[in-house]
Amino acid sequence: MQNLALEMRGITKTFPGVKALDQVNLSVRQGEIHAIVGENGAGKSTLMKVLSGVYPHGSYEGEICFENEVMAFSGIADSEEKGIIIIHQELALVPLLSIAENIFLGNEIVENGVINWPETYTRSTALLKKVGLREPASTHIGKLGVGKQQLVEIAKALSKKVKLLILDEPTAALQEDDSQKLLDLLLELKAEGITSILISHKLNEISRVADSITVIRDGTSVETMDCHAETISESRIVSGMVGRDMANRYPARDSRLGETLLEVSHWNVFHPERADRQMIRDLSLRVSAGEVVGIAGLMGSGRTELAMSIFGRSYGQKISGEVRLKGQLINTSTVKQAVESGLAYVTEDRKELGLILEENIIKNTTLVNLAGVTTNGVLDENEERRVSEEYKTSLKIRTPSVFQKVMNLSGGNQQKVVLSKWLFANPEVLILDEPTRGIDVGAKYEIYSIINQLADEGRGVLMISSEMPELLGMCDRIYIMNEGEFVGELASSEASQEKIMSMIVSA
Amino acid sequence: MNKNNNVSIGTHLKGHLREFGMLAALVVIMMFFQVLTEGTLMKPVNLTNLLLQNSYIIIMAIGMLLVIVAGHIDLSVGSVAGFIGALAAVMMVNYDLPMMLAVPICLAAGALIGAAQGYWVAYWKIPSFIVTLAGMLVFRGLTLALLEGQSVGPFPDTFQLLSTGFVPDVFGVKRPNMTAIGLGVVAALLIVWMAVRTRNRALKYGMDDEPFAVFVVKNLLIAAALIYISYLLATYRGYPNVLITMALLIVVYTFITNKTSLGRRIYALGGNEKAAKLSGINTERLTFLTFTNMGMLAALAGLIFAARLKTATPKAGFAFELDVIAAVFIGGASMTGGVGKVTGAVVGALIMGVMNNGMSILGIGIDWQQVIKGLVLLAAVIFDVYNKNKAH
Numbered sequence: 001m002q003n004l005a006l007e008m009r010g011i012t013k014t015f016p017g018v019k020a021l022d023q024v025n026l027s028v029r030q031g032e033i034h035a036i037v038g039e040n041g042a043g044k045s046t047l048m049k050v051l052s053g054v055y056p057h058g059s060y061e062g063e064i065c066f067e068n069e070v071m072a073f074s075g076i077a078d079s080e081e082k083g084i085i086i087i088h089q090e091l092a093l094v095p096l097l098s099i100a101e102n103i104f105l106g107n108e109i110v111e112n113g114v115i116n117w118p119e120t121y122t123r124s125t126a127l128l129k130k131v132g133l134r135e136p137a138s139t140h141i142g143k144l145g146v147g148k149q150q151l152v153e154i155a156k157a158l159s160k161k162v163k164l165l166i167l168d169e170p171t172a173a174l175q176e177d178d179s180q181k182l183l184d185l186l187l188e189l190k191a192e193g194i195t196s197i198l199i200s201h202k203l204n205e206i207s208r209v210a211d212s213i214t215v216i217r218d219g220t221s222v223e224t225m226d227c228h229a230e231t232i233s234e235s236r237i238v239s240g241m242v243g244r245d246m247a248n249r250y251p252a253r254d255s256r257l258g259e260t261l262l263e264v265s266h267w268n269v270f271h272p273e274r275a276d277r278q279m280i281r282d283l284s285l286r287v288s289a290g291e292v293v294g295i296a297g298l299m300g301s302g303r304t305e306l307a308m309s310i311f312g313r314s315y316g317q318k319i320s321g322e323v324r325l326k327g328q329l330i331n332t333s334t335v336k337q338a339v340e341s342g343l344a345y346v347t348e349d350r351k352e353l354g355l356i357l358e359e360n361i362i363k364n365t366t367l368v369n370l371a372g373v374t375t376n377g378v379l380d381e382n383e384e385r386r387v388s389e390e391y392k393t394s395l396k397i398r399t400p401s402v403f404q405k406v407m408n409l410s411g412g413n414q415q416k417v418v419l420s421k422w423l424f425a426n427p428e429v430l431i432l433d434e435p436t437r438g439i440d441v442g443a444k445y446e447i448y449s450i451i452n453q454l455a456d457e458g459r460g461v462l463m464i465s466s467e468m469p470e471l472l473g474m475c476d477r478i479y480i481m482n483e484g485e486f487v488g489e490l491a492s493s494e495a496s497q498e499k500i501m502s503m504i505v506s507a
Numbered sequence: 508m509n510k511n512n513n514v515s516i517g518t519h520l521k522g523h524l525r526e527f528g529m530l531a532a533l534v535v536i537m538m539f540f541q542v543l544t545e546g547t548l549m550k551p552v553n554l555t556n557l558l559l560q561n562s563y564i565i566i567m568a569i570g571m572l573l574v575i576v577a578g579h580i581d582l583s584v585g586s587v588a589g590f591i592g593a594l595a596a597v598m599m600v601n602y603d604l605p606m607m608l609a610v611p612i613c614l615a616a617g618a619l620i621g622a623a624q625g626y627w628v629a630y631w632k633i634p635s636f637i638v639t640l641a642g643m644l645v646f647r648g649l650t651l652a653l654l655e656g657q658s659v660g661p662f663p664d665t666f667q668l669l670s671t672g673f674v675p676d677v678f679g680v681k682r683p684n685m686t687a688i689g690l691g692v693v694a695a696l697l698i699v700w701m702a703v704r705t706r707n708r709a710l711k712y713g714m715d716d717e718p719f720a721v722f723v724v725k726n727l728l729i730a731a732a733l734i735y736i737s738y739l740l741a742t743y744r745g746y747p748n749v750l751i752t753m754a755l756l757i758v759v760y761t762f763i764t765n766k767t768s769l770g771r772r773i774y775a776l777g778g779n780e781k782a783a784k785l786s787g788i789n790t791e792r793l794t795f796l797t798f799t800n801m802g803m804l805a806a807l808a809g810l811i812f813a814a815r816l817k818t819a820t821p822k823a824g825f826a827f828e829l830d831v832i833a834a835v836f837i838g839g840a841s842m843t844g845g846v847g848k849v850t851g852a853v854v855g856a857l858i859m860g861v862m863n864n865g866m867s868i869l870g871i872g873i874d875w876q877q878v879i880k881g882l883v884l885l886a887a888v889i890f891d892v893y894n895k896n897k898a899h
Contacts, residue, residue: 312785334787335785335788336788338787352779352782355779356774356778356779357779358846367771367775367783368786370768370772374768379767
């Protein structure tokens with residue numbers, strides 16, 4: 001057994017209303033590549049934020065031991081000083097500065113307060129050579145592709161005398177050959193004695209480079225596998241990622257499917273800024289009355305982009321395809337048209353896109369359907385209040401009063417306000433994007449009950465979720481999405497987490 | 508009735524601290540200067556002047572409130588007001604166009620200018636700070652060009668009445684002006700009647716959240732203040748014409764912002780533009796409209812200012828935008844948009860106006876006036892932020 005580079009013991013991190021990490025243990029040996037796998041929201045990124053000091057010492061419970069010393073980081077600067085460097089999924093580079101400037105950003109080579117440019121460029125060039133990036137150090141970051149930017153991030157880490165390098169989904173946005181290059185580089189760094197933690201969804205990459213694998217599920221560390229002691233199959237990892245008890249977490253519903261409500265056919269969408277990048281590829285779907293249809297897929301698979309492009313073309317450009325409701329072609333070219341045609345879209349980001357946080361529950365509830373509380377062109381405030389009280393009761397929104405600003409509500413109650421807003425518009429089909437994200441278990445159950453009730457009323461529900469058990473527990477049918485396409489469709493009777501996961505990872 | 512009434516007077520006042528605080532501040536500032544100026548502030552002739560001097564700021568503050576609530580800013584209003592004054596002078600003085608033709612043309616020109624700026628802000632997403640900064644320079648320059656650097660005047664008498672005229676005494680008493688007293692009483696009764704009606708309807712829904720005592724005292728005070736000020740004005744020359752214009756604008760815009768879906772959508776737009784857009788609100792058109800409206804009100808303010816000076820001067824409207832923006836922020840609007848009231852902006856403008864007027868009477872130099880006004884603006888905004896942080 002080699003020496004441990006890092007040991008995290010009993011890490012518990014709570015956010016208001018949610019326990020994100022619960023007694024997580026992680027042991028990383030000196031000089032190995034240690035992979036961390038788990039579903040979206042399992043707590044991988046939170047764990048890395050605890051490790052790197054983004055969540056300072058004292059905001060979590062448990063102990064971090066690095067090179068046999070107990071650490072108490074109060075910020076990211078502390079952990080970097082010890083040689084722990086994290087490279088986030090969203091790269092932290094300044095596009096308008098050069099490679100060299102970015103590498104030494106915040107860590108400039110200065111003499112008497114003046115930057116020593118020759119030294120900066122010499123050292124940058126040396127670092128770039130090391131990571132295998134053939135670009136002049138004076139190139140602006142904005143001119144590089146994501147893969148090359150990733151290499152710059154690693155060069156930046158190396159400039160800081162890195163001992164433990166953490167990579168959060170480094171290959172998620174990379175093409176195949178760039179990914180391979182990056183993994184080769186990781187192996188080279190390993191040969192030089194640098195320890196790495198690799199968070200990834202791509203199991204084939206993990207089996208290629210990892211020495212050990214830790215599985216995180218629902219905020220707890222499930223197991224750690226040693227890749228040298230035994231051969232780890234991908235299905236073994238998958239079952240570790242998804243296996244959990246599903247009993248009684250989802251209210252029961254008798255499905256009574258009616259006519260086909262929503263039909264989307266041959267849907268194509270391109271990236272809003274980069275017209276050559278196709279985000280959705282010739283995709284078709286349908287939702288019947290009384291049906292809850294799920295869309296499974298990893299982050300970045302295009303689920304939200306699909307939903308928003310259908311709903312008033314709120315995402316993308318060069319959109320083509322047909323949307324039908326009850327067989328009739330409908331116009332969804334603006335949000336207003338989509339709403340009037342009978343669609344509703346409950347966004348995944350309720351704070352940024354769903355609510356006006358500074359306003360009270362009433363004003364948020366009636367926003368979509370102001371006409372419904374207007375008589376002779378005048379808003380009827382009493383009627384508005386009556387409507388809000390009604391939804392407060394029927395959706396069990398926990399608040400002292402409907403005059404409460406929504407920013408003071410918990411996540412679950414905020415989500416119910418968003419649902420009230422759309423229910424008051426009386427849609428035929430609701431698209432729910434991650435309807436239970438960041439919501440605690442009890443409130444989740446209530447949201448599920450609301451969804452069931454919507455289906456019982458004969459509405460169609462299209463539900464996007466990263467939590468596979470949720471889809472399995474709630475949906476009649478599940479589409480599996482990857483890279484802008486549906487790669488499979490399963491009835492709930494034949495679906496399982498293993499099937500879905502393997503459809504995604506093998507696509 | 509009192510069964511629902513579980514809100515104590517103290518907590519109610521606390522909850523509406525900002526609203527009452529603004530009005531209280533205005534009253535305190537007025538009393539302060541009333542004492543310091545040994546009663547000059549509230550003399551009928553000074554009160555009349557105070558209203559005339561601030562009418563154009565108040566009118567622009569109403570438009571600016573909508574722009575700021577929508578999450579933008581308009582720096583061009585002073586220049587636009589000056590430009591429209593110049594345009595009016597050229598049309599009426601140089602070309603002898605009748606007022607009935609010139610005024611509508613001027614208002615339309617103002618709306619067009621606002622629309623032109625709003626177009627870039629709304630549909631091209633160019634920051635309003637930049638667009639209206641450009642507009643400020645452009646229309647300042649165009650004012651100079653139009654007037655060829657000279658003052659142009661005097662305006663015809665009928666046009667001057669826009670600003671210097673008074674509502675005549677239809678009862679023939681003249682002093683005190685019975686029309687003014689009558690209108691004051693009618694307005695007071697109307698306000699009380701509407702308040703009672705609103706309260707009764709709310710009670711019918713079982714929704715009174717204002718303690719009865721607060722309701723009575725508040726409305727009695729408002730009615731009394733209205734009648735008292737009307738009486739003071741009546742002992743001089745009665746209601747100035749601009750007061751009527753202003754009152755109409757305040758009523759109309761308060762109604763729009765509080766009671767129509769148009770108003771509600773502007774608040775939603777400023778509160779969270781993305782959420783508003785995903786709720787089916789045409790945010791671009793709404794932004795465009797607020798700027799168009801601002802342009803029109805700036806034009807009206809420009810006309811009133813020109814009529815007051817009797818001539819159009821190249822410097823007219825200079826730095827007005829600063830007073831207007833300050834008034835809106837003192838009145839409780841939020842810099843990030845989504846928060847603010849028409850009445851707040853009006854009270855904010857009055858606070859600035861009373862301070863200007865009071866300090867001038869006291870003979871405080873323009874230098875120290877600026878310093879004090881700046882500090883008051885800062886204090887008002889700090890008060891807001893402090894309140895907000897305390898609420899969390």
